[in-house]
Amino acid sequence: MAVLGNKEYFKGIGEIPYEGKESDNPLAFKHYNPEQVVAGKPMKEHFKFAMAYWHTLCGTGGDPFGPGTKQFPWNASSEPIAAAKEKADAAFEFITKMGFEYYCFHDFDLVDEADSLAESEKRIQTMVDYLKQKQEASGVKLLWGTANCFSNPRYMNGAASNPDFNVVAHAGAQIKIALDATIELGGQNYVFWGGREGYMSLLNTQMKLEQDNIGRFLNMAKDYARGQGFKGNFFIEPKPMEPMKHQYDFDAATSINTIREYGLQDDFKLNIEVNHATLAQHTFQHELQVAANAGMLGSIDANRGDYQNGWDTDQFPNNVTEIAEAMLVLLKSDGLEGGGVNFDAKTRRNSTDLEDIFLAHIGGADTFARGLLVADAVLQKSSYEDLLDKRYASFASGAGQNFVDGKLTLLDLYQHAQSNGEAKQISGKQELYENLLNQYV
Numbered sequence: 548m549a550v551l552g553n554k555e556y557f558k559g560i561g562e563i564p565y566e567g568k569e570s571d572n573p574l575a576f577k578h579y580n581p582e583q584v585v586a587g588k589p590m591k592e593h594f595k596f597a598m599a600y601w602h603t604l605c606g607t608g609g610d611p612f613g614p615g616t617k618q619f620p621w622n623a624s625s626e627p628i629a630a631a632k633e634k635a636d637a638a639f640e641f642i643t644k645m646g647f648e649y650y651c652f653h654d655f656d657l658v659d660e661a662d663s664l665a666e667s668e669k670r671i672q673t674m675v676d677y678l679k680q681k682q683e684a685s686g687v688k689l690l691w692g693t694a695n696c697f698s699n700p701r702y703m704n705g706a707a708s709n710p711d712f713n714v715v716a717h718a719g720a721q722i723k724i725a726l727d728a729t730i731e732l733g734g735q736n737y738v739f740w741g742g743r744e745g746y747m748s749l750l751n752t753q754m755k756l757e758q759d760n761i762g763r764f765l766n767m768a769k770d771y772a773r774g775q776g777f778k779g780n781f782f783i784e785p786k787p788m789e790p791m792k793h794q795y796d797f798d799a800a801t802s803i804n805t806i807r808e809y810g811l812q813d814d815f816k817l818n819i820e821v822n823h824a825t826l827a828q829h830t831f832q833h834e835l836q837v838a839a840n841a842g843m844l845g846s847i848d849a850n851r852g853d854y855q856n857g858w859d860t861d862q863f864p865n866n867v868t869e870i871a872e873a874m875l876v877l878l879k880s881d882g883l884e885g886g887g888v889n890f891d892a893k894t895r896r897n898s899t900d901l902e903d904i905f906l907a908h909i910g911g912a913d914t915f916a917r918g919l920l921v922a923d924a925v926l927q928k929s930s931y932e933d934l935l936d937k938r939y940a941s942f943a944s945g946a947g948q949n950f951v952d953g954k955l956t957l958l959d960l961y962q963h964a965q966s967n968g969e970a971k972q973i974s975g976k977q978e979l980y981e982n983l984l985n986q987y988v
């Protein structure tokens with residue numbers, strides 16, 4: 548099964564089949580049927596499911612109260628390149644057994660960072676050569692690459708927004724290397740998640756300089772990548788807090804402002820993460836809609852938060868209604884521009900069987916598949932769209948239409964109101980819409 552490497556890491560688990568919802572096989576998809584056509588294209592094309600290297604291969608379950616709990620058989624070697632190759636073998640075995648076609652990584656998910664930039668670059672290059680062969684042998688593709696400019700202590704005050712230029716320059720070097728790796732592996736997109744781009748206290752912060760520096764930095768990265776022939780999208784991934792108290796890319800609207808303020812709108816879109824949306828006290832579907840309205844709905848990081856404490860717990864998606872509402876936005880806005888659905892999610896600390904990683908991804912894929920089927924049924928079979936059109940019908944003819952067309956003045960509104968009297972009360976009918984969605988869940 549494993550391509551190149553000859554060890555099998557996930558023993559006893561074969562390719563995950565689609566068996567339909569009557570199946571009792573926990574290692575089968577119940578709803579995700581890759582080739583099934585929904586709204587004009589196969590499910591797998593709607594989603595482009597990706598495995599996140601960091602959670603799946605690197606995260607052993609450490610938390611602030613204790614160390615990792617998971618024993619990964621690919622973590623045996625203490626020699627960095629040998630360990631990295633084992634990790635890559637396990638990654639590709641997992642992706643192909645899941646029947647997924649994509650993966651995403653941070654530079655130092657691939658291989659441990661070395662003591663010098665030059666040595667780190669060498670290690671990454673070695674792994675890029677290795678991954679290239681694995682991609683060719685398996686057909687698996689890189690959805691996006693990114694750089695981890697937040698874990699190393701040097702970034703404790705930020706990367707591109709760091710108050711020290713030397714750190715900004717180091718981040719620049721790291722991102723150049725990560726861009727080179729992404730481009731060489733045919734990466735379809737490149738992600739910037741702000742990491743520690745933000746601040747803890749305004750007392751010691753020159754906020755405008757920090758934000759302008761981010762703008763300059765993103766432009767440099769974009770210009771460099773375009774110069775190297777990169778044709779894909781750049782994504783900003785909004786997140787409101789954690790690790791910093793105030794993150795500069797708080798939510799979709801804030802990030803769109805950053806993109807426009809620094810003239811990046813032709814190259815940048817957004818990567819919307821479910822748990823980051825809820826951490827910002829928005830719904831996931833709200834964030835998708837804000838991105839879509841700006842023509843910037845690029846990609847999704849799939850997970851879910853904790854409904855009781857709201858934290859960024861990165862659990863696997865399993866809330867069908869939440870995802871169905873999100874898929875309504877997706878279908879109505881013609882899908883993702885360039886990106887896919889990356890499972891930026893981790894199994895719980897006490898889920899210690901290797902099998903659990905499969906169960907988690909199966910559940911996540913099935914949740915998205917069910918959500919898509921529900922949303923498609925609502926659009927195809929129900930009166931949903933008619934109801935929504937009716938709600939806004941006053942803008943589709945007469946004075947309302949003229950208003951939309953920009954033909955009215957404030958005086959016209961005044962005269963309209965004077966001659967039409969008090970507006971009739973019209974119910975918003977939220978419960979009707981909710982019941983309608985529920986009917987297809």
Ligand code: XLS
Pocket residue numbers: 653693738740784786820848859891
């Ligand atoms: C962290 C982010 C991160 C990005 C990639 O909260 O979700 O994993 O997706 O840097």
Ligand code: NI
Pocket residue numbers: 820822823859861891
């Ligand atoms: Ni996250």
Ligand code: NI
Pocket residue numbers: 740784820848891
């Ligand atoms: Ni993410």
